[in-house]
Amino acid sequence: MHIPVLLEEAVNALAIKANGIYVDGTYGQGGHSRLILSRLGKSGRLIVFDKDPAAIIVAQSVVDSRFQAIHSSYAGMQEALQLLGVDQVDGILLDLGVSSVQLDKPSRGFSFRHDGPLDMRMNSNQGETAMEWLATVSEAELKEVIKTYGEERYAGRIAGAIVKERVYQPIQTTLQLAEVVTAAVSSSYRAHRLHPATRTFQAIRIYLNRELDELSAVLPQCVELLKTKGRLAVISFHSLEDRIVKRFMRKQASANTLPRKLPIREQEKYLHTQQQLKIIGKKICPNTDEVAVNPRARSAVMRVAEKLAVDDQ
Incomplete structure (x- = not known):
């Protein structure tokens, strides 16, 4: 609603x-x-x-x-x-930002609360999806995006984990990305009120949609x-x-x-x-x-x- x-x-x-x-x-x-x-x-x-x-x-x-x-x-x-x-x-x-409807619809790929394709485009008719971008982005650029747009202190760890994971299998869904991010951060961070993947999802969304x-x-x-x-x-x-x-x-x-x-x-x-x-x-x-x-x-x-x-x- x-x-x-x-x-x-x-x-x-x-x-x-x-x-x-x-x-x-x-x-x-x-x-x-x-x-x-x-x-x-x-x-x-x-x-x-x-x-x-x-x-x-x-x-x-x-x-x-x-x-x-x-x-x-x-x-x-x-x-x-x-x-x-x-x-x-x-x-x-x-x-500004993403709407509740966009967050609540799994097919849009904005949220990790429900599994869905890793899309994140506000205009779903054009542009690169998050899945496509994550498949090719360099580790250095990914780290910078997560750090700058997500203000994430574990940006380096998360970027490294994503790049390592995609060698074995493509990162295609929201829950898959969330799991990779969660595993990359410290246990104390995982216990924080904010979900460990929140800032990473925010960063990718902001970057892709300019x-x-x-x-x-x-x-x-x-x-x-x-x-x-x-x-x-x-x-x-x-x-x-x-x-x-x-x-x-x-x-x-x-x-x-x-x-x-x-x-x-x-x-x-x-x-x-x-x-x-x-x-x-x-x-x-x-x-x-x-x-x-x-x-x-x-x-x-x-x-x-x-x-x-x-x-x-």
Whole structure:
């Protein structure tokens, strides 16, 4: 069952205008989008993105003249909206990471809780599967991916174990990979609350789907797309995502302070640091009641920012 994380908080953060134009960059199963639509008037508009074909099938079942679904990564948001004749919007929501539906479906290969083919692609129609990548990746690259994207201290051991295992047999299923990872780490680590394979699965998924690259690509587009006082709300589920969002918002919310007596031409180099956003409140996390109902929400963090008027920059 899919339960939208920070549902009311996220939609409230957008400060919905009845006749505004809004974007949900990660439609998923449509929980946030349905609430946004319920708050829009007859002239309002909601445009949603998702690169998962299964999510787009769900989105296309929505019968509403105010609603439009685009089968694409949000990394191409600005270009896709321009093709629709939309240059600016009133709010953008990004709910990052993998959805509950993707995790719960064994055939997608995102989770080791059920055995399934080692796929991990968010767009199941294109790209290399985790099984295909693990069959050829070098031990050095694999170690770096697990260390960088999984923040895994046993990255070297795990990479070595995977490469050794594939000599004897191809690693084709989620449980097979999980078993290799578990056997590679120390017994004290195996007793930890977090399953030993969690960070490795996270790392491979993030790398294959270019999740951090796409996040870094879309954030500047969001700033350009937002109207004055338009809101950007981003829900992250692990520190790597949240770090990118936090640093971006802080940079865009920083005043343009130039060195004293700087020559006029040199000032042009600093124009890109002009203040664009105002951070709205502190980070928002799910309360204990939400986590009790939806344990997967426990790591969620939402940050919100508002586009400044030119005179405020």
